[in-house]
Amino acid sequence: MSKVSWNDVQARLREHRPSGAIRDAGTFGADFKARARLVRQEAPGGAGTPWVPLLRWGVASFAVVLVVAVTVVFWPVHSDLMTQVKSLRVLAPYSGVIIMNDEGGQGTVVWITDMETDGGDKG
């Protein structure tokens, strides 16, 4: 196997430019000017200004967060309908009932005191 250094390879790569000629500055400049006259430059502070898209993103993000927050805070929670006990029938003998509404957890705890179960346990 023959050996060459990577520097040799790099030197060859430097010579690897294709033969496509670059137009001379005068020709290119004349062509450019002819076309550029048809192009309108962006106004300073227009689309070319980097903070404008950032500002748009910021406003859009803030609007989304605001809508979500308002929806969560003001979403109607029918806690009375979900937790109100309309009627209660206890078949075993008992001494009292405590009904606790947990609006945060949207639940209701029914506590029956001195209820006589089959095994005689109370709870």
Add this chain to the structure above:
Amino acid sequence: MPAGLVQRARQGDMDAFLELFEEARPTVHAVALRLVGIDEAEDVVMETYLKAWKSMPGFSGRSSSRTWLCRIAHNCAVDWLRRRRNVSLPAQDRDDPEEAGDMSMLADPAQRRPSELVAGRELQSAIDSALGRLTQDHRVALMLRFSDGLSYSEIAAATGVSIGTVMSRLFNGRRKMMKALGELGISATGGW
């Protein structure tokens, strides 16, 4: 960059614009050539300069003009390729190694004397063949770096990736190229 020229170009002075960016034109041409091929490189260069002209009022002059133009050239080349998707890539940019390089001259390297193999044009042919075996990403990165002399940041702007990705592509591209040269009977040694 000369602040006066930048200011004049921003105010619509085409001569000032051309004076500012003429030096970068070979670099932009190299980027266009690597990305779209030799036939359409000049068109992409012109499109790049027209877009740069359009965006000139937003150019502060603080960043490198070459990097700025490389980024615009990349966008123009991508648009160009998208428009011409149905047109086949030039032979030098194909990923198919069978089509990318002429392997016939090196079909049986074992039968050649080493000095003959590495001499002049044959080494060049081996390099052409090795380049043809690389992916386009690796090949473009290597060519922009070693043939065209672009900096890492310019290559990153020209190819639309981060500098870290450029470094990775250069490292892996070089490794694969040395492997390909090895398969062609040439052992490339040494560092960068």
